[in-house]
Amino acid sequence: MKRALILIFVALPIAAGIWYMNRPAPLSVPLSPVGTGPVEVIAANSRAGTIRACERSRLSMPQGGRVETLFVDEGDRVKTGQLLLKLYDDEQQALVAQADANLAAARLEKQRACTLADFNRRELKRSQSLAERNLVSDEQLDRLANAARLSAIDCERSDVSITQAQAELSLYTAQLDKRQLRAPFSGIVAEINGEPGEYTTPSPPGVATPPAVDLIDDSCLYVRAPIDEVEAAQLRSGQSARITLDAFRGSGFSGTVKRIAPFVSELEKQARTVDVDVYFDPIPRSTPLLVGYSADVEVIIERHENTLRIPTEALLEGSAVLRFDPASATLKRVSVDTGPANWSWTSITGGLAEGDQILTRLDIEGAVDGARVTPQ
Numbered sequence: 001m002k003r004a005l006i007l008i009f010v011a012l013p014i015a016a017g018i019w020y021m022n023r024p025a026p027l028s029v030p031l032s033p034v035g036t037g038p039v040e041v042i043a044a045n046s047r048a049g050t051i052r053a054c055e056r057s058r059l060s061m062p063q064g065g066r067v068e069t070l071f072v073d074e075g076d077r078v079k080t081g082q083l084l085l086k087l088y089d090d091e092q093q094a095l096v097a098q099a100d101a102n103l104a105a106a107r108l109e110k111q112r113a114c115t116l117a118d119f120n121r122r123e124l125k126r127s128q129s130l131a132e133r134n135l136v137s138d139e140q141l142d143r144l145a146n147a148a149r150l151s152a153i154d155c156e157r158s159d160v161s162i163t164q165a166q167a168e169l170s171l172y173t174a175q176l177d178k179r180q181l182r183a184p185f186s187g188i189v190a191e192i193n194g195e196p197g198e199y200t201t202p203s204p205p206g207v208a209t210p211p212a213v214d215l216i217d218d219s220c221l222y223v224r225a226p227i228d229e230v231e232a233a234q235l236r237s238g239q240s241a242r243i244t245l246d247a248f249r250g251s252g253f254s255g256t257v258k259r260i261a262p263f264v265s266e267l268e269k270q271a272r273t274v275d276v277d278v279y280f281d282p283i284p285r286s287t288p289l290l291v292g293y294s295a296d297v298e299v300i301i302e303r304h305e306n307t308l309r310i311p312t313e314a315l316l317e318g319s320a321v322l323r324f325d326p327a328s329a330t331l332k333r334v335s336v337d338t339g340p341a342n343w344s345w346t347s348i349t350g351g352l353a354e355g356d357q358i359l360t361r362l363d364i365e366g367a368v369d370g371a372r373v374t375p376q
Contacts, residue, residue: 026372029331029364031324031357032311039309039347041302041340043235046273048294049225051245053218055185056291058211061087062178064201067194072213074192078183084213087200089179095172103165110158117151124148187217190291216291221280222258223295226265226273234301235260241278241299248287256281257299304340307347314360315346322359322369323352331359333369 065087124144191214243253259277322331336351
């Protein structure tokens with residue numbers, strides 16, 4: 001009996017020493033101190049959004065015809081009212097010239113008729129004075145009065161002729177204008193369909209045809225992005241937002257929500273969305289933004305300053321974290337109470353204190369509750 005006890009007392013320290021010498025080395029893990037900072041509640045797009053122009057017109061000719069002259073090239077900047085394209089218009093120009101000549105003739109006819117009417121009026125007045133002294137017969141006086149009335153009517157009728165000639169000139173001028181395509185606003189020419197000598201036709205109702213000129217106003221840009229219907233209920237016009245672009249990774253742009261679609265899109269039955277328009281505020285002039293770029297938006301619904309927070313990636317299922325215990329150099333599972341959060345940060349309302357160190361990477365094999373660790 002005594003010999004067995006002696007063997008046990010000798011074997012236990014030896015076994016403990018062997019275990020201690022061969023125990024697993026502590027894991028080297030990244031730890032992050034719990035601190036304070038801002039935490040935002042955000043709503044983000046469920047699919048990629050697209051940069052759009054506030055004004056974009058796919059211009060077509062109101063009449064068909066053969067292209068005579070193109071005054072711009074793709075990529076040119078144009079101003080409001082600038083001539084972009086012109087169809088052959090010899091016949092319309094001749095009609096305008098004819099109407100202009102008719103208007104000039106009508107004005108000359110008015111001058112002649114009104115001059116004659118003024119002369120006849122004065123002649124009648126003189127004859128009436130002579131008739132008072134019986135120097136002019138009644139018959140002659142009647143003829144002069146009738147001539148004065150008729151010439152006055154001719155003078156008035158000439159005004160109608162001028163109005164008719166002006167209307168005719170306006171009609172032919174409007175027809176001539178339909179042979180020309182002008183810029184409705186200032187912008188950049190994105191695309192031209194057609195060359196001099198080719199025929200162009202207007203789009204029939206319900207049939208889409210390529211525009212003669214695609215004009216974009218790139219001085220005002222915004223992002224239209226779909227946001228899940230659940231998050232869309234929290235959106236309001238005027239909320240601040242952040243915009244990121246795949247074409248400029250690492251850069252962020254500020255924006256403002258200007259429009260929230262009044263209906264839900266059913267493009268995807270299982271994930272219905274609401275289109276939201278976020279305008280650049282301001283447009284970054286140093287960054288060459290192009291209409292059609294893919295973009296993502298984060299609409300800031302709430303912002304909480306100086307909040308105790310942890311990286312969201314550090315949370316375990318069940319609202320818990322692995323906190324480092326410096327006394328035992330081990331990880332301890334600790335339940336926490338959480339508040340506002342996003343995919344970057346989660347606010348903590350209970351369970352942790354500022355300065356506590358927690359495991360931030362949960363994909364490290366062996367980094368579990370009770371594991372011995374060494375902070376990186």
